[in-house]
Amino acid sequence: MTVKTRCAAFISGRGSNMMALVEAAKAPDFPAEFVVVVSNDPAAGGLEWAAGQGIAAVAIDHRPYGKDREAHERAIDAVLETHGVEFICLAGYMRVLTPWLVEKWQGRMINIHPALLPDFKGLHTHQRCLEAGHDRHGATVHWVSSGVDEGDIIAQAEVPVLADDTADTLAARVLVEEHKLYPAALRAVMSNLTKL
Numbered sequence: 021m022t023v024k025t026r027c028a029a030f031i032s033g034r035g036s037n038m039m040a041l042v043e044a045a046k047a048p049d050f051p052a053e054f055v056v057v058v059s060n061d062p063a064a065g066g067l068e069w070a071a072g073q074g075i076a077a078v079a080i081d082h083r084p085y086g087k088d089r090e091a092h093e094r095a096i097d098a099v100l101e102t103h104g105v106e107f108i109c110l111a112g113y114m115r116v117l118t119p120w121l122v123e124k125w126q127g128r129m130i131n132i133h134p135a136l137l138p139d140f141k142g143l144h145t146h147q148r149c150l151e152a153g154h155d156r157h158g159a160t161v162h163w164v165s166s167g168v169d170e171g172d173i174i175a176q177a178e179v180p181v182l183a184d185d186t187a188d189t190l191a192a193r194v195l196v197e198e199h200k201l202y203p204a205a206l207r208a209v210m211s212n213l214t215k216l
């Protein structure tokens with residue numbers, strides 16, 4: 021029987037990458053399961069979907085914490101502890117993490133970024149790709165390290181940039197690939213972890 025690592029997904033919005041991960045993890049031979057979905061935004065659409073899947077869906081609003089980002093993350097971390105989480109997948113989580121959380125989960129936390137890193141770290145990647153005139157774009161799954169979008173690359177997927185692309189059409193083409201890339205990358209990471 022496949023041993024499934026207990027994972028959390030962090031979201032801030034619609035959560036389509038989280039959904040792709042959860043769906044993939046339903047396969048009996050997938051080496052991970054999602055036991056909790058955490059959002060910093062109580063209005064995140066993905067929370068309701070996760071709850072409907074029978075997954076604990078927890079909103080920890082960052083706003084009451086003001087500037088104390090670490091206190092917000094300590095509250096999240098307590099939830100992870102409660103659910104026996106062993107591994108974190110950031111999936112459209114729009115907060116920059118503090119060094120405290122990054123260090124605590126070093127080697128056990130990955131992210132998906134909608135660009136071919138090291139190109140276009142940060143926000144508005146699709147628009148910036150168009151403005152730069154690149155003919156290819158894509159998505160990257162990488163380890164989370166202290167620099168934003170700077171950890172070691174695990175896997176990438178490429179798409180062409182078309183002449184009539186807008187940021188929206190390009191984003192949609194990349195998103196299709198993200199939904200395949202993230203589960204495949206998580207599977208690969210888990211296989212390597214279990215060999216350690």
Ligand code: GRF
Nearest residue numbers: 034035036037112132133134
């Ligand atoms: C995705 O493009 C992801 O790569 C980026 O933000 C978007 C989130 O989309 N970090 P979703 O919430 O997973 O649908």
